[in-house]
Amino acid sequence: MPELVRLYIRNVFIGLGLSVVFVGLLLWFNVANLWHLISTSDVGFIAVALLVVFNTVVFSGVNFAITIMRMAEPEDGSGGGKRDGIPTDHAAQMIAVPVPAEATTQRRKLPH
Secondary structure: OOHHHHHHHHHHHHHHHHHHHHHHHHHHOOHHHHHHHHHOOOOHHHHHHHHHHHHHHHHHHHHHHHHHHHOOOOOOOOOOOOOOOOOOOHHHOOOOOOOOOOOOOOOOOOOO
């Protein structure tokens, strides 16, 4: 099996573990009265299963993304691109050029 697939499956299992812990904590602390809603419903197990599955998707995706981004090679420390130096001779200095503007008294109507 390719290394990348093994890495993804490992991250899915880590995401599953995190999801089970997260949903367990949600139910333990009764966030938004979830424990009461699930324990008094006859199909509460479906709600728990869906919470675990969808949180597994989120946690494993985030975990896989972080793992892939951490695999990048370290930068050489150059600090980015090269910037041209500011010219110091008088011939290359910037000159302000006045631009005439006409004042109008009519206002343009915006289309509706």
